[in-house]
Amino acid sequence: KAGVTQTPRYLIKTRGQQVTLSCSPISGHRSVSWYQQTPGQGLQFLFEYFSETQRNKGNFPGRFSGRQFSNSRSEMNVSTLELGDSALYLCASSKDLNTGELFFGEGSRLTVL
Amino acid sequence: GENVEQHPSTLSVQEGDSAVIKCTYSDSASNYFPWYKQELGKRPQLIIDIRSNVGEKKDQRIAVTLNKTAKHFSLHITETQPEDSAVYFCAARDSGTYKYIFGTGTRLKVLA
Numbered sequence: 001k002a003g004v005t006q007t008p009r010y011l012i013k014t015r016g017q018q019v020t021l022s023c024s025p026i027s028g029h030r031s032v033s034w035y036q037q038t039p040g041q042g043l044q045f046l047f048e049y050f051s052e053t054q055r056n057k058g059n060f061p062g063r064f065s066g067r068q069f070s071n072s073r074s075e076m077n078v079s080t081l082e083l084g085d086s087a088l089y090l091c092a093s094s095k096d097l098n099t100g101e102l103f104f105g106e107g108s109r110l111t112v113l
Numbered sequence: 114g115e116n117v118e119q120h121p122s123t124l125s126v127q128e129g130d131s132a133v134i135k136c137t138y139s140d141s142a143s144n145y146f147p148w149y150k151q152e153l154g155k156r157p158q159l160i161i162d163i164r165s166n167v168g169e170k171k172d173q174r175i176a177v178t179l180n181k182t183a184k185h186f187s188l189h190i191t192e193t194q195p196e197d198s199a200v201y202f203c204a205a206r207d208s209g210t211y212k213y214i215f216g217t218g219t220r221l222k223v224l225a
Contacts, residue, residue: 004156033213042119042217043157043202056212090156097211100145104156 002027004093004105012111018079021108025072025093031055032074033102034066037088046089049074050097078110086112115140117205119216127224132190134219136203139184143205143214146179146186151200151218160201161188165208193223 005024013019025032033048033056045058049068066076072093078085088109092102116139126132138146147162163170163177163186170177174193179186190197203216 035215040122040217043204043215045213045215048212056210100147100162100206101159102147102149102213104149104158106156 004091004103006091006105006108008108009106010109012113013081014113015081015083017081018077019081019110020075020077021089023074023091023105025074026103029093029095029103030072031094031097032068032072033092034076035090035092037090037107043090046076055097081112083112086110115207115214117203117214117216119203119219121219122217123220125222125224126193128193128195130193132193132221134188134201134203136186136216137184138205138214140205140207140214142208144208145206146177147204148177148188149202149204151202153199157202195223195225197221198223
């Protein structure tokens, strides 16, 4: 069974640009959540999608957005990039909302210059 | 707002000693508390979890305890080994929204 797949794994952007990150959950998993990981800040929750609907949203500015498709694949977009957006963006999937375990992808490492 | 505090941020122990990581949560509606281990350059992986109707859970060398009244939960690793070196994250999940809030992580170093 394939794990959670995130693309691209690494990317470099400049300030003001935008970026789209993709996440393919484990087959059969309907919930996808996104986290920003930076040194010292742990895993900060961005948003969660279930059956194409955003169920929860973290405390990030509107420049951060996401969506989920009918096949449960998810994308997140960051517009007008800032230096502080440099981070590892992790996607996690779970079978349902009430299922305990989150399965994480390897992340997309974004560097903003 | 919802918050999970995790201590210490770094922890160094001698191989064979025990390690304890503590977390405190603020949301009374939290009912599920997982612990994730993230080795260097790898994805976080679940190592143990506990639900609010249980006070303690053990799996070989790792155990988790939960004090609902104090809103504390802790990870205990006994007989530490070099392969236990990693960053450990605690989390609390809200029973209504199913939203996870993670702690800031503890970097554990097991010295051989």
